[in-house]
Amino acid sequence: MVTVAEVAQHAGVSASTVSYVLSGKRSISHSTRVRVERSIAELGYHPNAGARALASSRSHVIALMVPLRTDMYVPVMMEIALAVATTARTHGYDVLLLTGEEGEAAVRRVTGSGLADAMILMDVELDDARLPLLRRGELPAVLIGLPAEPAGLACVDLDFEAAGALCVEHLAGLGHRDIAVIGEPPGVHERHTGFALRTLDGLRARALELGVRLLHRASEGGYDAVAATLARILDERPGTSAVVVQNESAVEPLLALLRRQGRAVPEDVSVIAICPDQVALQASVRLTSVTIPAREMGRRAVEQVVAALDGRGEEGVRLLAPELTVRASTGPVAG
Incomplete structure (x- = not known):
């Protein structure tokens, strides 16, 4: 198993610098961070999740709320969820999947338990009951969807x-x-x-x-x-x-x-x-x-929530421009 010391030697830095890169406790220069992250990737280093959480007071988990309702097209929802999970792993986070229709109760459970460092919410309603809890700012959160009043929230969606x-x-x-x-x-x-x-x-x-x-x-x-x-x-x-x-x-x-x-x-x-x-x-x-663009929506949501965890996040709406592809099913109106 690769150790922190081996990563430090490979990157040409101290073991404490590697720890700071992993925990985010101190500001590290961009070039040093990139060098350490490259060594982590090349050596295949995987920090111990329990030790990392104790050291950083973080769980390194992102909660994803994706209610699997019978009237929704589940394959699209799961494609977004898969994109969230795979993108999160590239940033060193795991994903806690919440598939029930618990609404505010699930938000309270996550924010009050330390289960996750941040949340991504799907199946957003125009007047979503979860929004007042998110606006309190107890955890960074990103919506994949757009409510009627998005002020004070971070949202990613197709236009x-x-x-x-x-x-x-x-x-x-x-x-x-x-x-x-x-x-x-x-x-x-x-x-x-x-x-x-x-x-x-x-x-x-x-x-x-x-x-x-x-x-x-x-x-x-x-x-x-x-x-x-x-x-x-x-x-x-x-x-x-x-x-x-x-x-x-x-x-x-x-x-x-x-x-x-x-x-x-x-x-x-x-x-x-x-x-x-x-x-x-x-x-x-x-x-x-x-x-x-299910995968793009999931990827962008993770990047936005990770930026918030790193202190770089911004509120606001990011809408993806739609793209229309003409195929065989449309033609001129019959004369």
Whole structure:
């Protein structure tokens, strides 16, 4: 097992300097820190977690709150969680995963127990009950999501309003004037989950600007639920020529239903999705999509919370610009 003394000899510094780099107790010059960190990586040194915590009064653990609700698309949530875990390890932190729907109770448990040095919270609601506890500042915290009032908080997220606007712009540019939106399940909207409502705001605002009629219907993801939602849409708006989907579980049922009805994609109906690239590429028709950058969101959240732990953190909102990729599922409106 590699020791601190061996790391110090390899880096050409004292053992105490290595300890200061590991604990953060003293300010170390950037060049020295880089040299020590390079030696740690090259030698494969792993500090004893218990000794390190006693020495630094830190646990070197980041708590990640990711409620695994039945109405959320779990693969995206877990991709973000995996990015958080892998990025945290590169900074010398482990991740404590909290998957229950405990809300404020979980925040209190973490802040009052010393289990973690910082927190990252997902599944953020516009008026999230956890926010007053975070604003007390007992632990550094970063939200992956955007509440209605982000003042005093650090947030990382995709710019979902801009994502919704991009979808409408793309379809309107192809001549579509009646656009339907198959959204997240009703429970997501009832909880006022930020990403879903902000997407809808972006869709509606851009549709109004471009003179496009927009019809939004929340939907569960199963075949029967999507069939009922699609039937309702076509009954209310028979001239619908394009569908925006923000519900990964509804993508394949929708494509199957359109095929069953003899509606070709994109010749008869264009379909665009807000989803991870994997979903868009593996669909039965390669989907035009605005990607959800799950890994980038997780990575940035960790970097922001580590900066806060190092005394370099800043409050504020960091929104990732959406990117739309045109594939086979969108085309000009049928003449």
